[in-house]
Amino acid sequence: MSKFKWSDLIKLNSKEEAYISPLAVLSHIDANAFFAQVEEVRCGYTKDAPVVCVQWNSIIAVSYAARKYGISRMDTIQQALKKSDKIIPIHTAVFRKGEDFWQYHDGCGSWMEDKDKQLPNELYKVSLDPYRRESRKIFKIFTQFCDLAEKASVDEVFLDLGRLCFQKLMFSKELIPHQKNAEDLERIREIFINGQYQLDAYLPQIPDSLRKIKFEGDVYNPNAIPLIDDWDDVLLALGSQLTQLIREQIEKSLGYTTSCGVAKTKTVCKLASNFKKPNAQTVILNRCTETFLDCGKFEITSFWSLGGLLGKELIDALNAPNSGSIKFIREKWSSSPNDLKQYIEVQLSSKDANHKSTVIERSKIGSLAEKLFALVRGDYWSPLTPQTMVKSMMSNKNMNGDSCKTLVDCISWLEVFSGELSSRLHELEQEYDKTVIPRTVTVLVRTKSGLTHSKSGPLTKTGSKIDSQCLLKVGSKLIMELGTKFGKEVQYYPLQNINMSVSHFEVFSSKKSIVDMFGNQAQILESDDPATRSVSPAIVDPGRQPCLSSEVKFECQPCRLTFATEKHLQEHRDYHVAMRLSENINGADENSQNISIGEKRLLLTKRTPSTPVQSHSIKRIKTKGPKGIKQTKKSKPESSNGIMKYFSKQ
DNA sequence: TACTCACAG
DNA sequence: GGCTGTGAGTA
Numbered sequence: 001m002s003k004f005k006w007s008d009l010i011k012l013n014s015k016e017e018a019y020i021s022p023l024a025v026l027s028h029i030d031a032n033a034f035f036a037q038v039e040e041v042r043c044g045y046t047k048d049a050p051v052v053c054v055q056w057n058s059i060i061a062v063s064y065a066a067r068k069y070g071i072s073r074m075d076t077i078q079q080a081l082k083k084s085d086k087i088i089p090i091h092t093a094v095f096r097k098g099e100d101f102w103q104y105h106d107g108c109g110s111w112m113e114d115k116d117k118q119l120p121n122e123l124y125k126v127s128l129d130p131y132r133r134e135s136r137k138i139f140k141i142f143t144q145f146c147d148l149a150e151k152a153s154v155d156e157v158f159l160d161l162g163r164l165c166f167q168k169l170m171f172s173k174e175l176i177p178h179q180k181n182a183e184d185l186e187r188i189r190e191i192f193i194n195g196q197y198q199l200d201a202y203l204p205q206i207p208d209s210l211r212k213i214k215f216e217g218d219v220y221n222p223n224a225i226p227l228i229d230d231w232d233d234v235l236l237a238l239g240s241q242l243t244q245l246i247r248e249q250i251e252k253s254l255g256y257t258t259s260c261g262v263a264k265t266k267t268v269c270k271l272a273s274n275f276k277k278p279n280a281q282t283v284i285l286n287r288c289t290e291t292f293l294d295c296g297k298f299e300i301t302s303f304w305s306l307g308g309l310l311g312k313e314l315i316d317a318l319n320a321p322n323s324g325s326i327k328f329i330r331e332k333w334s335s336s337p338n339d340l341k342q343y344i345e346v347q348l349s350s351k352d353a354n355h356k357s358t359v360i361e362r363s364k365i366g367s368l369a370e371k372l373f374a375l376v377r378g379d380y381w382s383p384l385t386p387q388t389m390v391k392s393m394m395s396n397k398n399m400n401g402d403s404c405k406t407l408v409d410c411i412s413w414l415e416v417f418s419g420e421l422s423s424r425l426h427e428l429e430q431e432y433d434k435t436v437i438p439r440t441v442t443v444l445v446r447t448k449s450g451l452t453h454s455k456s457g458p459l460t461k462t463g464s465k466i467d468s469q470c471l472l473k474v475g476s477k478l479i480m481e482l483g484t485k486f487g488k489e490v491q492y493y494p495l496q497n498i499n500m501s502v503s504h505f506e507v508f509s510s511k512k513s514i515v516d517m518f519g520n521q522a523q524i525l526e527s528d529d530p531a532t533r534s535v536s537p538a539i540v541d542p543g544r545q546p547c548l549s550s551e552v553k554f555e556c557q558p559c560r561l562t563f564a565t566e567k568h569l570q571e572h573r574d575y576h577v578a579m580r581l582s583e584n585i586n587g588a589d590e591n592s593q594n595i596s597i598g599e600k601r602l603l604l605t606k607r608t609p610s611t612p613v614q615s616h617s618i619k620r621i622k623t624k625g626p627k628g629i630k631q632t633k634k635s636k637p638e639s640s641n642g643i644m645k646y647f648s649k650q
Numbered sequence: 651t652a653c654t655c656a657c658a659g
Numbered sequence: 660g661g662c663t664g665t666g667a668g669t670a
Binding site: 055056057058060073074076126128153154390391392393394395396397398 | 660661662663664665666
């Protein structure tokens, strides 16, 4: 007789209950050196090519081919090049300051000798969009196969293979090709199909024929025990076959290799997928779970969510030795979580007496002890959280030196952020086939002294879809309010950090009008005459469609940028005015005083003294501010273009 | 809404 | 180790 019950098996058919069954089959799949793989595939290299993905001077992902030269994620690109000149560094895509689309600059980067081919941090912001896109493609394959997938990060996923395994067991004819030995399994299938089972009854012993079932990948089995003993092993074997299939599909269609862990719980899956890399899968039988946790590679801090302060404090509170602490805890507190809880409480009390700070909240010690008690046994069950809508999106830029020292600089970065956020919002909409409208925009700055200040405001736009212009409009308003409020008190510029985020998403299920719009655009694009195109389609980010000829009606004379509607043109002009306002508020230097509104690019790239004279003059009334910061009041511009409605608090 | 902290890759 | 990002908690 099996040690499992019919109810354990039947639960696999339920998304809500499968993870809690002792027969659960979950898996964790991780794309190896993901950013490096994306670049390798994008640029057409093979797996043998020692590609590394670079951001400024740092290597942020190392392909396995490059790891053979001893290159690690910590290395700077210069250090890596000393280890081997064979490596192929590829820089991430970047936004240029003041532009709202990203681009790859292949053949450029900080390691280039040619100064013109370097990408200065001051002028660019890294874009991770390409990796998100590839991540979505991978995730789509997962969801095509599997009805319950949790996206754990840009390169990781958890799968609940319960239904697939169950169905394969019950309905797959090829599972047991030799009919002679299949009789037992057929009888079990009949019992299930006819509903002649008792949920509380134990399952029969597994049929002999099933003992020959094959695992895909590596089964962790240091003591060479028989692999198939009970139904949990059978189901894990089926799960390993399924993950193999899914992973092969990903490699075949997208070119990415993955590492995979198959086990009963998420935490064990996660450790298992990390066990052998790259391009491998590791199966942890339930009977081998504790042996696996004790293999020497893991400690308390290896568990998800215990990798930081909390884990360190736990180890400290439990007086656990650094190595083998999982086994130590399991054996020292072997009967119940309660002993563990009491021990932690006592230890923390003595810490309190010594006025030591702790991140462990007293009210949570009970649940923490239960969790730890289960974790060290590989028995901590947590559900897969089905795909949920992200709750916020941020676009962020850290500044070097004094590269963000004026409001003009700020607004230029806001333009980048607006482009990135609107593009990501649109991708989100396509992914869910929903309309997504954020209701709140937040702008945050951090001064060199570490002070942060943020301002949030509503995004009231309705009807049409969110674009970078409308985000920029709100963001500009917020940053100006921040600047005027903060600038008087403390040393404001140069900023150490600036970011913008959108949150409080409203989701509409009907996306008809937007889908139609996309369809029309695509059609127009195909028959578009390049000569009449107003904006070069060479702009790379396909998330941002160029303004098409049929839509072009309004042009900003100085910029020669064109807009579909007068409203859009108006907003664009407001941006120019905001730029000029900011120069005044900020007490801009001599060069930027004279910036023509048509010379945005010039302003943002090189501050040339010979910049043309502006066409609209703004009177400047200087007032003396504290700490030598120039405070400037401005008169209303001659041609305000309705700007005051956006900057009414000025 | 404003801000801080923890955590992860 | 710097950069980028998400989410929880607090007042």
